[in-house]
Amino acid sequence: MHWSPHEFRPSPLLLFGYREPGGDAMRRIRAILGSAVLVSAALVATPTALQGGAGAATLADPGVVGCDVLVTAPAGHSCMLPWPNDAFTVSAKTPTGRMIHITTAIDPANKSGVHVNPLYQDRNDGFSPGSVILVPVPGLDVAQSGIAPSTDIGASFNATAPIMLFDTSTGARVPYFAELDAQAADTPSEQLLLIHPATSLLEGHRYVVDLQQMKNASGAVLPSLPSMTAALNATSSSSTRLRHLQGILNYVHLGASAILGSSAPLPYLAWDFTVASSQSLSTPALTMRTLAYKWLATHHLAYKGSMKTVAANYAPAFTVTSSVDTAGTRDIHGTFQVPLFLKDAGNFSSMNATKAGVPVINGSKTWTANFICVLPSTLNAAGAATPTVYGHGLLGSAGEVEGGSFRAGVAANMMGCATDWVGMSGKDILNVARNLGEMSTFYTQTDHMLQGLINFQFLGRLINSPAGFASSTAFQDGAGHSLFKVGDCHFMGYSQGGIMGGAASAISTEWTRVILGVPGMDYGGLLLNRSVDWNEFASIFVPAYPDRVDQQIVLQMAQMLWDRGENEGYVQHLTSHPYPGIPVKKVFLIENFGDHQVSNLAGDMLARTIGAANHQPAFNPSFQGGTPRLNPPVVAQWGLPKLDQTKAAPAGVVLWDYGTPTPPTVNHAPDDASFGSDPHGYGRGNTFLMTQVTTFMSTGIIPNLCGDNACQSTTP
Numbered sequence: 001m002h003w004s005p006h007e008f009r010p011s012p013l014l015l016f017g018y019r020e021p022g023g024d025a026m027r028r029i030r031a032i033l034g035s036a037v038l039v040s041a042a043l044v045a046t047p048t049a050l051q052g053g054a055g056a057a058t059l060a061d062p063g064v065v066g067c068d069v070l071v072t073a074p075a076g077h078s079c080m081l082p083w084p085n086d087a088f089t090v091s092a093k094t095p096t097g098r099m100i101h102i103t104t105a106i107d108p109a110n111k112s113g114v115h116v117n118p119l120y121q122d123r124n125d126g127f128s129p130g131s132v133i134l135v136p137v138p139g140l141d142v143a144q145s146g147i148a149p150s151t152d153i154g155a156s157f158n159a160t161a162p163i164m165l166f167d168t169s170t171g172a173r174v175p176y177f178a179e180l181d182a183q184a185a186d187t188p189s190e191q192l193l194l195i196h197p198a199t200s201l202l203e204g205h206r207y208v209v210d211l212q213q214m215k216n217a218s219g220a221v222l223p224s225l226p227s228m229t230a231a232l233n234a235t236s237s238s239s240t241r242l243r244h245l246q247g248i249l250n251y252v253h254l255g256a257s258a259i260l261g262s263s264a265p266l267p268y269l270a271w272d273f274t275v276a277s278s279q280s281l282s283t284p285a286l287t288m289r290t291l292a293y294k295w296l297a298t299h300h301l302a303y304k305g306s307m308k309t310v311a312a313n314y315a316p317a318f319t320v321t322s323s324v325d326t327a328g329t330r331d332i333h334g335t336f337q338v339p340l341f342l343k344d345a346g347n348f349s350s351m352n353a354t355k356a357g358v359p360v361i362n363g364s365k366t367w368t369a370n371f372i373c374v375l376p377s378t379l380n381a382a383g384a385a386t387p388t389v390y391g392h393g394l395l396g397s398a399g400e401v402e403g404g405s406f407r408a409g410v411a412a413n414m415m416g417c418a419t420d421w422v423g424m425s426g427k428d429i430l431n432v433a434r435n436l437g438e439m440s441t442f443y444t445q446t447d448h449m450l451q452g453l454i455n456f457q458f459l460g461r462l463i464n465s466p467a468g469f470a471s472s473t474a475f476q477d478g479a480g481h482s483l484f485k486v487g488d489c490h491f492m493g494y495s496q497g498g499i500m501g502g503a504a505s506a507i508s509t510e511w512t513r514v515i516l517g518v519p520g521m522d523y524g525g526l527l528l529n530r531s532v533d534w535n536e537f538a539s540i541f542v543p544a545y546p547d548r549v550d551q552q553i554v555l556q557m558a559q560m561l562w563d564r565g566e567n568e569g570y571v572q573h574l575t576s577h578p579y580p581g582i583p584v585k586k587v588f589l590i591e592n593f594g595d596h597q598v599s600n601l602a603g604d605m606l607a608r609t610i611g612a613a614n615h616q617p618a619f620n621p622s623f624q625g626g627t628p629r630l631n632p633p634v635v636a637q638w639g640l641p642k643l644d645q646t647k648a649a650p651a652g653v654v655l656w657d658y659g660t661p662t663p664p665t666v667n668h669a670p671d672d673a674s675f676g677s678d679p680h681g682y683g684r685g686n687t688f689l690m691t692q693v694t695t696f697m698s699t700g701i702i703p704n705l706c707g708d709n710a711c712q713s714t715t716p
Contacts, residue, residue: 067106069241070227070271074136074190077549079106081192082135082209083556084127084273087241094125095277096204100560107557108550110438111543117440121560123357126276128559129203130522130568130605133165133176133195134552135269137214139222140193142180144215150177150601150665152634153198163195164210167202168251168272174207175199175608175639177601182666183529184548192552194667196525196601198639200609203572204277210252211268224266232266248272276560281569282507284351285453286579288341288359289507292454295339295361296461315468316458318371323474329410330377330483331402332474333370338458340365341451347431351447359450369422369455371462372398373469374406375415375484379477382413386697387463387484389456389511390416391497391504394533394597397426405494408684412694415484416492417469419459423448423565424496436540442558449565453504460510463489490697494518495598495680498589499527502567502606505585506574512583513697514574517590518680520602521567521609524559529667530599532678567606575610575650587612588696589653590689593619594660596670596678603653604637612651613643615702620710623659631662648700656689657712658682682716689713 067079068087080088080102092099100122104115145162148155155161156176165174175198184191201207214222230238231245248270296314318336325331340362342349352362375385388409392400398418400406406416420427423445435442462468463484469475470482477483489511493501498519505514520527528534545551563569578584589612591603607614619636621628636655643652658679663670670678683689688705695703705711 068271069230069239070245070269071136071225074549077108077190077547080108080553081549082133082269082271083553084131084133085271086206086273087271089126089274092125095279096125096206096274098125098274100124100126102557108545108547108554110545112438114438114440116554116557118557120357120443121557123280124276124560125280126204126274128522128524128556128563128568129200129275129281129572130525130559130563131197131201131273131275132522132525132552132556133197133209134192134556135195135209135211136191136549137193137211137222137268138189139216140180140214141217141219142178142193144217144219145213146215147178148176150179150196150633151631153177153638154635156198160213162211162213162215164212164252165195165197166208166210166252168206168208169202170205174201179666181548181552182664182668183551187548190548192549194552197605198608199605200521200568200572201275203275203281206272206274208248208251208270208272210270212265214268221265222268225269228266228269245271276563278573281563282573282579284357284359284564285450285503285507285570288450288454289457291341291359291361292339292457296458313465313467315462315465318462318468318472320472320474325377328377330373330375330474332373332375334474335368335370336458336462337366338369338451338455340367341454342367342447347428347448348434348441348444349447350444351450367422367451367455369419369458370398371417371419371459372401373415373417373475374401374410375475376410376413377483379481379483380413383485384482385410385413385415385484386490386694387415387417387488388490388492388515388697389460389463389504390418391456391491391493391501392418392421392425393495393497395424395426395429395432396421396496404684405681408690409492409693412690414694414697415463417459417463419455420452421449421496421500422452422455423450424452424500432537433540436537437544439545439554439558443561446561446564449500452500453507453565456504457508457510460489460491460508464510491515492517492693499523499598499602500566502574502587502610503565503570505587506570507579507582508585509582512585513700514585514587515590515693515696516587516606517683518592518595518598518603519567519589519606520598521571521606522559522602523562523566523568524555526599526602526605528555530601530663530669532596532669532671534669535671571606571609575612584650586648586696586700587651588693588702589651590683590693591653591655592660592679592682593655593657594663594670594675595680596663596675597680599663600655604640607637607651607653608639610651612640612653613649614640614653614655615645615704615706615711616642617708617710618655619657620712623657623712624714626659629662631665643702645702645704649702652702654689654692654702654706654711656683656686657710658716659712659714679716682713685715686713687715 073079089098090101102118109115178195180191234242234246320334322333401416401418470486492515494517498516621632
């Protein structure tokens, strides 16, 4: 089936696996619930009411100061479970009616006893749209409970699924997969249940988590937690938290009764949380973008027009420092000027902002950004080269565009121009290492990532504007003709460039066609633990935060800030529902099966969120007629419709298979020999893939070069 967060809106009761009960059935449900139906209706707010600012929350505030009463935290833990949780919010005049309220009295501390400073998280009006749901369930057996694993996301929609995740604004059930934390396999008492939404949670919406029929290894049902019984029996004199939970129980009981009748059991555990609004997630980047383009207008002495004129004719100041031709390729280096939004250009600097946290340009100071462009050194018979802004990989540099990553692009008459991903480039490694040891400073990294997003916009402007690169002899042939198509900029990013490229694209007016290679989203939830790259960084992080529970909570706290600089915080506005004044994008996603660095689960989550369609069949467990691989997905890229590869589509994804074994089905990296060679960098020698790339850039069509078969290749 196809699932899209903006399109799948059946009625609440259908989502419990049954048709709308009528007549006697409905009367029986109403009799069971009595006046509780009114409480449930209050919780199921309309999208408008939920976005309505202060007072939008119709239930009593959770009323929690310190730990929540829901669960008993694992021994020695600082008690922020379950997560995410509106118990750790307060009522506020925000688009969601909530504001995060975490204190250092309850959040995790590192080995030196320093608690994470939640100052910047507490400015959010909800939790990350990529939140992993964390909860301890002592004695849980995932298989006995029938919990949907990563290989069978469709099982999360079973009528009697033991975990149900509801969007209270629509009544829709959200697909997910769940697992016990494999990072804590050596300490079972600290193994949290991790519930991963299979698509980004909708901005500004409230969700309810319902755990039913949790079972142990012998198949016995675990009894409901005492907090559930206390909430069920709450009265007007009970705590506001218990009264709030009583409303949650009434809500989930409505659905359970539709399936199980009056015998519907009390949940093992149920609670709610609110996702941050679009304003909370994207306002810093959009504010910076607006200010940057105004700066661009006013810093040209010849400026005599509107912002529209700026968009058409002006470009930031730039300098070419070298231009070298080698074997038909021109390699150009230089710098360009971008308004500075940081307090200074140092690695550890933070945002230059008002007391309310609104970014502002730092006076007349500028960020000197680097650029490297590679392109054919002569005009091709087919015309000038197709230009792309290129996003490099993990903690790399713009120099990546000079190597094998873009060699095939130049041969296909393309120009690639790169700049360092500020905040996540090689120059940021010292700050990354510092943050891993004490995550209170993590905001400095995401502040730099915001500066990087603006740098990429200005690089695109240099490609599109006649006053940009096209005005320099370095980008011209001997007759003064531009070697690239002016005003025809595209975006291509691989690996980290595919993880951050959707963010840069969602706020861009400089390009509309986007290629994200081996991409993903949700660093703290789906990417780090499943990547072989994490092992190196974990050598700093894990000794600093040795408690396994704390590790997951700290990563989730980090994700609330990471949303500012990676796909998670922006892609709901990439191919639909664009930000004001920003065009929607056409997107081509490229995945490599069994990727050791960027999990396919993260790429698939991105695909579902943007409403992508995929080449089908997406995957064949047998590679080139060989022995079927172990633990293949029941449905590869579950939930995506078939891509019509004869015409342009808003978003499409192709899963290329180079014969790699199936990766771990839990949150662990494929870091031993049984998982084969890492296909992460494969595709450069795949001529079929390059044809798909160039055809998409010129026409918006992702051609079908695999016929009625899954896309497989023996050429990396």
